[in-house]
Amino acid sequence: MNTTLEKAFPVGKYLVSPLIRSTESGHYMASVSIRNGMHDRVVRFVPEFSTPESALQYAAREGRSWLQQRRCGA
Numbered sequence: 001m002n003t004t005l006e007k008a009f010p011v012g013k014y015l016v017s018p019l020i021r022s023t024e025s026g027h028y029m030a031s032v033s034i035r036n037g038m039h040d041r042v043v044r045f046v047p048e049f050s051t052p053e054s055a056l057q058y059a060a061r062e063g064r065s066w067l068q069q070r071r072c073g074a
Contacts, residue, residue, distance in 0.1 A: 016034055018032050
């Protein structure tokens with residue numbers, strides 16, 4: 001399995017990095033790294049995707065969503 005890091009983007013004080021990993025079956029798994037200074041939270045997602053682009057879009061969308069929920073709850 002190969003892991004690919006796409007372009008990271010800032011959201012406020014956080015750095016969001018979408019990640020994908022190819023599976024043996026030829027699909028892609030998505031995860032996202034959300035970094036704040038020295039702290040890094042990595043979230044892995046269950047769905048598998050048929051294209052790397054769809055996996056990256058999902059990871060980026062979920063990272064933004066997580067940060068929005070965190071801001072609204074703070």
